[in-house]
Structures are given as C-alpha cells and as structure tokens.
Amino acid sequence: MKRLELAVRRAFHRITGQRSQPILVEDVAPLLVIRPDIRILLLRQDRIGDVLVSTSLFAILQKHFPTARLDVVLSSNNIAVQHALKPYVTTIHVYKKSLLSILRLRTALRAQHYDIVIDLTDNASATSALLMNISHARYRLGIEKENSGVYTHVVRRADRRTVHIVERMAALLLPFGIDPHQEDLRPRYPRSADDVKRAVEVFQLDKDVSTSSPRAIAHISGSDVTRMYGVENTITVLNHIMSAYPHIAWYVSSAPQHAEMASEVAQRAGAVILPPSTSFHEAACRLSLADLVFTPDTSIVHLTSAFNIPSVVLFMHDNPDLMPWYPWGTEYEACEAQTGTIADIPPMDVVAALSRLIQRTGLVRSS
Template sequence: MLKKIEQFLKRLLLSFLFISKKRKGRYSSNPVITSNTKVLFVRLNRIGDALVSTPLIDLVKKKTNCKIYVLADKKNHFVFSNNPNIDSVIVFQKGLKGFVSILKFIKNEKIDIIIDLHDDVSTTVTYLFAVSNVKYKFGLNKINSEIYTHTVQRLDSSSNHIIDRILKLSELFGFTYMHDEINIGYYPKDENLSSAKEIIEKKFPEKKFLLGINISAGSDARFWGVERFKEIIELLKKYDIYILLFSDLKDYDKAKSIIDEKFIYPVSKDFDKFVSGVLQVDLLFSPDTSVIHIASMKRIPVFGLYVKYKTQDMIWLPYNTDFDCIVTEEPTLKNITVEEVKKKFIPFIEKHLDAKRSTKL
C-alpha cells in the first residue's frame, strides 16, 4: 500500500512539474556552443548504460571543444573517469542531500546546457531537469519531454541500435558525423594495459590466436552454466589456440570449476584492469553486454549470448564490429544448449582463425 501511495505521489508531482514547465515554453532555435560553453551530461545506472553514452560525449568534445561535465552513478562513474574529453565527473548521491548538492553544483558552475542521455524515462533525472535552473535542457522526445527546452525524435528502439538512438541528440549541437567515427569512448590507463600484456605473455609465451571467454554478467540469470562452458572449451581443444577465461569475483569459484586456474585472467575489483585484459584477446565470447561493448572498441569480433525477455527493444549488439549471437526470449540463458552454440560459434571462430592465418601469409 505504501509503495502504491509513493508511486501516486511521484506521478502527481511529475504532472505538476510538466504543467509548470509547459507554461514557460521552448526555444525555437538551438544555442550557440563555444569553447566556453559548459555542458552537463547526465547518465545514471549501470556500466553498459555509461559505455553506450560515450560516443556522443566524445563527438561533442571533438566537434565543439566545449567544457564537458558528467553526472554519473556510483555504479558507473569509473567508465568516465579517465576520459580526456571530460573535464569533470560528478558522482550522484541518492537522497535529498545528494539531490540538493547537485543543484548547488549546477548553480555554482553556471552550467549552460544539461543533457539527459537516458533512452527511457528516469524519475530521478526528470526531477533534476524540472527543478534545475539551466537555460537549455536537451533530451529525447519521451513522455516527460515537457521538462526539456529542446528535444529530438526518439528512434524506434526495436530497429535502432541504442548508440544511434543516443546519437540523435547530436542534432541539437548542429554538427554531422560519419558512421565510422563512432566508437566506445573508454580509455584504459597505460599502466594497466602494459600489465595486461605482461600477464598474458607470461601465461602464453608462444604467439597464438587468443580466445577470451567471459563467464560473468550483471545478473545470475545470464550465467550460462559451468558444464556448458566446460563442454564448449572441450570442443575448442582441437584448434591451435589459447583460451583465457574472464570472471568477476562472485563467479571466481565457478571459473575454477570450468578451467585450470592458470588460464583465468587475474580477478580484480578494478574495472580498468579487467578491461585491459579483455582488450588483448583476438575474439570474445560473452553473455555480458558491457564487456561486448568494450571489445568493440578495438573491433574485436564478438560472439554473444543474449536474454531478450518481454521486450521488443533491439539487443545491445557491439557497434561497428563483426559479431554473431544467440538470443533467447526466456528470462535466463538456461534453455540455450551447447549444440545451439556449437552450430553458430564454431563457424564464427573458424572464420576468424582463417582470417588470422591469412594475414600472416
């Protein structure tokens, strides 16, 4: 009952905010953006949400050279922290105190433009946009569009990649771009990249094709199963390749049940160290979309396992990268059999093994 009352009050407050903003009207033209313009991008939630937002952020910096701030979540702020195109990253703290703190920051920094990078409606972000005193507020045309001063069409989520949907916001900045300019904007630290290369060279002194298999995902529903991973690895033993397993801390015991510990990349809470290892592989197998997006940075071919449960949205495919996948409409990956994976994955890896051999000739 209390939950229903809370939801009703939220809807009531949002309705009031929409009405009050509607009375103020909108601007008929887009703002002129210079190197002194201060732009605040807002992207809360998870790692993958942050990663798919980075192409727009990097493009805006490249095309306008404005000052860029990012309001992120405690679960994804590190995605933005080493980005040379971002001047400052602010971590959103939940609760009234955190909300007031952000409003003060916006006022003190004299933010010129605030941009909602969310493809769907966030109640928290809607409140923030509605009450913040910023002249220009950009967003996709959604049911909360009255809180923005400028909107662009939200592309159909069933037929357009999430990155392309976010990139629609570039129209409000008045620049164009080429498709091949687009890439995930994550910037690993040099020391972690060097360390990753050393770790892999020590594990695998001989130069061979390196297949990375990531077993972890954001939820247990996307863990494919110890025995299934073991079966796939057994099938791959006939190929002259190395296999390196990636896992997060919670799945480390499962990883040791799948493969000898010496073939597991060192597990760390440091996302940057994990990314640096993934970027060394020649091909990636993964059920996790954030890791798939990371691989796409270097155009590493990807084979993915996807859950598409009760949604018509396009799955979060790697961008500008060769891939294949299996998609289930069940809530977990449990119904995807080894035989199904074998039929699609084996031809996929063989194609890239052949391509790798051809480049050496």
C-alpha cells in the same frame, strides 16, 4: 526520510511535467547557442553499459567544441567505469538516492551554471527529470518520450525494435549542428601504454601458452545469476571449440564475486584462468588484448565494440519491442533466448556461432 524523499521527488516531477511543448529537432540544425566557454552537463546515472555506449557522444562533442566544459552525472551503479569518460569531462558528479545527497548535488550543479543539460536515456526517467530541474540549465535536451515536457528541445526517438541504441542516442547531436552520419559512433575506451604493458604481463604469467597463439577470452559473469551461462554450459562450449581449434589459447575471466566459478571452468576445460581484476579498468585493459571474446556480460560487449574485437554474445531477448544492445561496428554472433534464461541457450548453438566467427575473421589456422 524515505517518505520525505519520495514526496520531494513527486513535487519535482509535477513541476517539471508542467513545462511547455519542447522544440522537436529532426534535422541537422545549430539551434543551441554555443559559446566557446559553454558548459554542458550530460546525465548518465544508470548502468555501466549505458556509460560505455555513450562514450562516442562525449568524444564527438569534445571534437566539435574543444573549449567547452563537459561534465557528467554518474551514480553509485556505474562510477566504476568513470575512467572511460576522463579524457572528455572536467567534473564527475555522483547521484545518490538519499535526500541529503540530492540536495548536495543540487548545490554542486547550480554552482557550475550549466548552459545545456543532456539526458542520454531513451526511456522516461524521473531521476533525469529531477536532475534537469535542479540544474537550472537554459537548454534541456533529450530524446522524445513520455515525459518530453521536461525538455526545451527533443530529437525523435528512432524505432527501438530496429535501430541500435548507439544510433538512437546519436540523434542528440542534431541540435548542435552535427550530422551523426558523418561521425565515428564507435564506443571509446582509453588505455595508456603502461595499462597495456601491465595487461600483457598478466597474459605472460602462463609460460605454457605460446605468445604467437590467438587469445580468446570467455568472460563468464553477468549482471545477475539469470544473466549467466553457467559452469556446465561454458565447459561444454570450451571443450568443443578448443578441440576444433587447438591453436587458439583460451582464457577464463570473471567479476571478482565469480572467481571461484571461473577457476572451476578453467580447470575442467583446460583453459587458463586470469587472476581477478582489481578494477573495471584493469579488466578492460586485459580484454583489449583479446582476439576473440565469448560472454553473456553486456558491459563486456560494449568493450569489444570499443576495441574492435570479434565476439559471441549471449542475450536474453524477451522483449520484441526492444533491440538488444548488440556490439557496434565489429564482427559478432548473437545467441539469444526468447524465454527462460540465458542458460537455456543450447551449448552447440554457441559452439556453432564461435566456429562461424573464427572462420569469418580469419582466426582459423590455415593448413
């Protein structure tokens, strides 16, 4: 089955690669025919962070075309963050790698008769090319790259070394006649009053913490072990920063699989452990109540942008040709490792970054 699936993929890739030269869109120009009931499919079948940095595009398209139907393709890798898109989309399709799933998805996409399909990736993707083809959409829009032949329209790919991913994706608004420079590109994340109430109750479980204290969260998880800072490093950072700024209440959180590690960090550092979240949405709502965040987790980084929370973020920056996905539109400090792993970043560099951010954002207690 795997060999058959690969053969089908190669066949689709050959077909889509033979399309004519796409139209290059470099200025605000309404080149796409937009009916009131137009159907737009957006492809975002990659990671959780990719979904979060894309939310502003969904919101902007909905604002300009309120009667349009917006749908999205996610995947098993990022379906956990589907709540971020629910205010904007009607249907969430899920891409899975098996041949049977692809055939079922093909049927589902064609049944919707999409007018436009938008590939949100800014690197060549065989999966996006496949989905473009099976959608049968009249317009296929993407960012200019190696496989641009799969599109009918492309926008110029900005310099990935110097231009933030949010701005690079925002160029996809140009063919709709939308000027991205006139739009709010901040990532979004929806919360209800009940969501916030439940999150507040979690923080109130520890009666020893003053409700007037600024809340800081150390989220210790990363996408894998090499993207984590480690127990000892995190404890060292918390010991120093809690001693310097005792008025700030520190909480430790993690993904469920790192709960034991988070508990050790909190206990040894004298911080408060947050109970494991049952979903990404629950974790996001808790994070929204923080005044400061410290983390190596890039998905958490994009939530700090959505909620406008100052953050100190640890990055692995080993590719000089690609800007890390820094927070967008909010105060932050980035601590980066060019070689080795994130755990090689000196703890005192992180302490210094936290101290600068605390001073700059007014979280320091005046005498």
